[in-house]
Amino acid sequence: MSQVDKQLEDTKAQIEAEIPSDVSVTDVKYEGPELVVYTRHPKAFAQNGDLIRNLASKLRKRITVRPHPDVLSDPREAEERIKQVIPEDAGITDLDFHQDTGEVVIEAQKPGMVIGRHGSTLREITQEVGWTPEVVRTPPIESSTVSNVRNFLKQEREERRDILERVGRTIHREEMADEQWVRITTLGCCREVGRASFILNTAETRVLVDCGDKPGAEGEVPYLQVPEALGAGAQNLDAVVLTHAHLDHSALIPLLFKYGYDGPIYCTEPTRDLMGLLTLDYLDVASKEGRTPPYESAQVREAIKHTIPLEYGDVTDIAPDVKLTFHNAGHILGSAVSHFHIGDGLYNVAFSGDIHYDDTRLFNGAVNDFPRVETLVMESTYGGRNDYQTDQEDSERKLKEVINRTHDRGGKLLIPAFAVGRSQEMMLVIEQAMRNGDIPEMPVHLDGMIWEATAIHTTYPEYLRDELRDRIFHEDENPFLADQFNHIDGGEEERQEVADGDPCIILSTSGMVTGGPIMSWLRHLGTEEESTLTFVGYQAQGTLGRRIQNGWEEIPISDRGNGGGGRTSTLTLKMNVETVDGFSGHADRQGLENFVKTMNPRPEKVLCVHGDERSVQDFSSSLYHDYNMRTFAPKNLETFRFK
Known part of the structure; x- marks a missing residue:
């Protein structure tokens, strides 16, 4: 029996010890970072809202409960009863039943009314019909991207479950390394804007953060061929984390699948959809301009299929020794400051991605409050000493x-x-x-x-x-x-x-x-x-x-x-x-300084990246002198050891 199978067996026994004796657990599986519990008594779990919360807290896992296929009610009957439970004003536009997982996907104009206060309506649905509801929004403006992504994932549902199970077993594998260390290697966007890409390495795990192109510079791509990245084989990457969908961060994510990568991509749900939109357009533009695209649309579909969406604030295991949490970056839809907690309190690294510190008309300002951060990898697009933008009111x-x-x-x-x-x-x-x-x-x-x-x-x-x-x-x-x-x-x-x-x-x-x-x-x-x-x-x-x-x-x-x-x-x-300055999605010099100055806790080290040479050096020097922290303006292909 493998280490993971033994873990699952022990987890099942632990769950059975915690739940009432008349509630059964038929199977326990990992699907990506989630623990999925199958039961013949889904209604009992739904009636006791604290049961799942207590289990998640005790096991320190994200838990999904699904009904065993044997106990599912007929979809036609279930549809009638679901529509009786959900208020008419919710505007249900589709119900899609999946017998293999016992899930019903409810598409509605007002998902909040389907969810109910603290999930009360969702629990009522499960109590009524036994099916596990999943809720998605009907786009107010028809979106071919959202529709295509949802339909594609529905078609690939079975293969996607296989991918998630494989990823889950990899995340929860036994740690093999005898020592502990943390390194970051810069593959792009250092002393330049564009081709953002980094490797975060521990003795156990290798994570790629972003993989973009360089606007206006055809052929300048991240240094993926080096041993720290794909030089040792794409299969040696444990995970890819995408901070946001702009092409200077996302354009070459599908290329990884051409090179043989077959693992997860972690990003927010809107980043997944926007990545699909922008990378397909990237191929289209290359074709129209007579250039040979670096990959094909099939690789874009692979990237979407391998995406595991995370919400802001969810602490998620992505490797045996790495937890990831996304926070709002205020830059574009779904953009995320990516916080990595490494080991059992060993070290913490945050990648800012691109940020906007103050509120805009479109987004709340970037979050900079974390439990711990020793090193910050910080964008410096407007880090030059004179890079001050007019405020929003003056700009408008x-x-x-x-x-x-x-x-x-x-x-x-x-x-x-x-x-x-x-x-x-x-x-x-x-x-x-x-x-x-x-x-x-x-x-x-x-x-x-x-x-x-x-x-x-x-x-x-x-x-x-x-x-x-x-x-x-x-x-x-x-x-x-x-x-x-x-x-x-x-x-x-x-x-x-x-x-x-x-x-x-x-x-x-x-x-x-x-x-x-x-x-x-x-x-x-x-x-x-x-x-x-x-x-x-x-x-x-x-x-x-x-x-x-x-x-x-x-x-x-x-x-x-x-x-x-x-x-x-x-x-x-x-x-x-x-x-007209002031509309950029990037923080200006003052906003960048404020992000670091008010960061809680303040980091010990800052790597200033994603800016031209003058900007990163100005910003790095300023942080060093004003806040007495160790700062760096790295070049591409530098490696930093932090532990």
């Missing part, structure tokens, strides 16, 4: 002034925006400004993936700022559904109509003007002196966006993908060019 005032000036000239405002994060922030600012009469009412056209990304935001309102979530939840005032917003889905023909029409606002990808529909808009509007190109997000070195921001007027425009056979011509830019 300036944006409204730019919109009004452009409208008065009869021009159009073109905003290159990241599909995820900045676009939704812009939508909220513009919607309120029009509602308050601060700017004239006019169409707001959303091009590229912005509409689809917005639909994903509305699927997960619990990840949005409290006030915005409440508007969507309780007041039926979803600002993303305002009449002004128009999804551009008619391609070049519709763009030409907009370009020939009245004043309007256009939000278009890509945010750094590195390709995508923004290039078409520059062709249509670039020579109009009355129109304005307005940057609201970070423009990385080497991108066309940074060059335009720095004063370039001769712009190379490729006809590839527009019937031009791939010819490149030069456009003389006559549009006004404006930059």
